[in-house]
Amino acid sequence: MNAPETGHAVRLDAVSKVYGTGGGTVVALDGVTIGVPRSALTAVMGPSGSGKSTFLHCAAGLDRPTTGSVTLDGLDITGLGEVALTRLRRDRIGFVFQSFNLMPALTVLQNVTLPSLLAGQEPDRARVAEVIRRVGLAERTGHRPDELSGGQQQRVAIARALVNRPAVIFADEPTGALDTRTALDVLGLLRESVVEGGQTVVMVTHDPVAASYADQVVFLADGRFADRLDRPSADQVAARMTHLGAWEGRPAGGASKGGVR
Numbered sequence: 590m591n592a593p594e595t596g597h598a599v600r601l602d603a604v605s606k607v608y609g610t611g612g613g614t615v616v617a618l619d620g621v622t623i624g625v626p627r628s629a630l631t632a633v634m635g636p637s638g639s640g641k642s643t644f645l646h647c648a649a650g651l652d653r654p655t656t657g658s659v660t661l662d663g664l665d666i667t668g669l670g671e672v673a674l675t676r677l678r679r680d681r682i683g684f685v686f687q688s689f690n691l692m693p694a695l696t697v698l699q700n701v702t703l704p705s706l707l708a709g710q711e712p713d714r715a716r717v718a719e720v721i722r723r724v725g726l727a728e729r730t731g732h733r734p735d736e737l738s739g740g741q742q743q744r745v746a747i748a749r750a751l752v753n754r755p756a757v758i759f760a761d762e763p764t765g766a767l768d769t770r771t772a773l774d775v776l777g778l779l780r781e782s783v784v785e786g787g788q789t790v791v792m793v794t795h796d797p798v799a800a801s802y803a804d805q806v807v808f809l810a811d812g813r814f815a816d817r818l819d820r821p822s823a824d825q826v827a828a829r830m831t832h833l834g835a836w837e838g839r840p841a842g843g844a845s846k847g848g849v850r
């Protein structure tokens with residue numbers, strides 16, 4: 590966190606997020622200061638309700654902090670208006686969701702081309718073909734999502750996130766709906782976009798094995814920064830999670846043997 594600003598693809602400074610008003614307020618983030626290093630894979634972990642998704646949404650400009658500031662790709666986005674934020678998300682950010690969020694009526698090729706079309710740009714056909722090849726779906730360009738497995742659908746979503754060469758890819762539980770083998774495949778792709786594409790990936794996960802693919806793991810608890818581990822093993826992550834007291838959707842200690850597999 591003492592690194593110079595240029596070392597960070599994303600920075601949150603003293604970010605708090607309060608939902609609701611009056612007596613019904615929830616403090617989802619409580620004074621969080623975290624820097625995400627460039628060209629690295631950062632995993633965000635923590636018990637259910639600890640603020641992981643809120644962190645991701647604030648970091649990506651999908652939601653606004655109540656107080657504090659967010660810097661993305663060198664730009665202070667805190668005061669930006671809706672139009673500027675929309676442009677920023679389009680040009681500098683890629684998203685991958687647990688539920689894939691593909692357009693069911695469109696083919697693989699059309700889904701990956703869509704971001705350019707929505708941006709009113711002439712799609713770069715060569716680039717679209719390149720990212721589809723990179724995620725291993727060159728033979729499936731004419732297929733629709735319901736003709737693909739979950740892992741293949743997530744690979745389409747990753748290709749779609751990569752196509753405009755975003756500075757940062759945000760992923761909320763990208764392997765949450767996948768079986769172990771397919772999850773590893775998808776994690777390998779995200780790592781590859783860091784190693785080969787120089788991209789920055791911020792990934793929320795509750796799986797210690799997934800987190801072990803990260804360069805750093807940031808832990809949240811009760812909306813606060815709780816800890817950070819550099820290049821931890823799955824066992825180290827699991828031990829830290831157990832210590833934080835809870836597993837998402839699982840009884841505490843339910844994965845004390847080194848991972849959810």
Ligand code: ADP
Pocket residue numbers: 608609615616617635636637638639640641642643644
């Ligand atoms: P996580 O992703 O770690 O499970 P979230 O960031 O989704 O946690 O939520 C953190 C806290 O903020 C929770 O108590 C949740 O109920 C609350 N929260 C999240 N989004 C909203 C919202 N839109 N309105 C009210 N409370 C919310």
Ligand code: MG
Pocket residue numbers: 641642643
């Ligand atoms: Mg969440």
